[in-house]
Amino acid sequence: MGHIDARLRELGIDIPExxxxxxNYVPARTTGSLLYTAGQLPFVDGALVATGKVGQDVSTSEAVELARICTLNALAAAQSVLGSLDRITQVVKVNGFVASSPDFIQQPTVLNGASELLGEIFGDIGIHARAAVGVAVLPLDAPVELELIVEFSTP
Structure with a gap:
């Protein structure tokens, strides 16, 4: 068992399928020593956990949890290509998108759900650059979408 697998077990976190x-896209793609995930929505067991706009249909605290789910889905995409999350040497960047009501301005708070989870799992290598962007609508009316860029080592 790798270090990250052990850490996930310690935290009681399962990486989903x-x-x-x-x-028409792939869940993740590598170039050189970087892996880029496709935008990940808050799917659990094949279904969106919530729909609508944050600040209107979805609360900030609910959206924080949705960002965590998106992060786990992004890690699943990374693992599907890398074989093991232990190959990740640095979380480089998180790009987060929040479908927001016109007056909602807490996009960074929502994306803290992702950033904090990555820190819990990876420690110092989970510290990353980030964008937290408010948008009018996301695919399938999802409230949150997230993509990761990570650096990885060769096996």
């Missing part, structure tokens, strides 16, 4: 793409 990689979500099937909802269009």
């Amino acid at each position: 990689v979500a099937s793409p909802v269009a």
